[in-house]
Amino acid sequence: MLGGMTRIEDPRAAGLAALAGLFADETRAVCLLALLDGRAWTAGELARHAGVAASTLSEHLGKLVAGGLLAEDRQGRHRYVRLADARVATLVEDLAARVPPVAGREAARSLRASSAGAAMARGRTCYDHLAGRLGIALTDALTARGLLRQDTGFALTDPGLEWFAAAGISLAPGGRRPLARGCLDWTERRPHLAGVAGAALCRHALDAGWCERIGSGRAVRVTREGQRVLSALLGIAPDALG
Known part of the structure; x- marks a missing residue:
């Protein structure tokens, strides 16, 4: 007392x-x-x-x-x-997304660090799904085509399930992990697709050669084949993927 x-x-x-x-x-x-x-x-x-x-x-x-x-x-x-596990990754990413940008920090960084940061902002893996501008572009395209809903939380629609199947992307159950989940992007300050669907899309994009890792870090970039396929499947302009 x-x-x-x-x-x-x-x-x-x-x-x-x-x-x-x-x-x-x-x-x-x-x-x-x-x-x-x-x-x-x-x-x-x-x-x-x-x-x-x-x-x-x-x-x-x-x-x-x-x-x-x-x-x-x-x-x-x-x-x-x-x-x-994925829950720890979610916790780390959510906390990182809440760190406010530090004014003037970019000017103090080395050219190499600045280049690496720019690559991460363009596209990266966030544990097992895609993030950065690439992740946001994919999420926006899926939403615009009615394949993904964000109005009441992230959820794949029936056409969305059909799209994943037609694209050859398996959505194997992830135990208690949700099929689709929004993950707040720490560079874009908007949610990108995570969950079972986000992980499956990332894995397929890397395995099929749509994306490739840059060096040994988290940064990824879309290949020419990826630009062609994603433009055909989701109508994403190439300049939105790079």
Whole structure:
């Protein structure tokens, strides 16, 4: 009791504070953002990416694994880590989308970092679906053609289900994961398509050669074949895909 007031205990409070604490470190935040590419990274790769010593990175990874944000696998002497599941990816992306832009930050960045940032803004993977201007262009095209609804939350229409089937994109059930879900895009500040349908579209686009990764990061670009196919399937102008 404090000042005559009785504190009401909420059993979730301590857990929420602990979870928030995992994000409250820039090195750990850098690792979580890097792992949004949906792939497993070695501890050494993440240490180099974050610009910290391997021993320091190992300590941070231990906290993230213990907190349920990362899962780890060991193969020989290598330790691989990845985001624990799609829910963690959603949490990281949603938090990143709420970070306000820093005025003047672009001018202070190196040319290489600025170029990489521009590529990410054009198109990238967000865990297992497409984001950036590319993701928004696909989402808008699906919506404009009545294949996707956004008025009452994201949902594929019957014609939308038929479109995915006709395009050869399998929508295998994802357990408790929704078929379609809106994910707030941190560069466009608008929702793009996620969920089972978003993941299937991304996977098919990469497998079919509609899109290709740029280097080893999250950035992707649409190929000439992708421009042709997406123009034919969804009427998207090539300049909206690049």
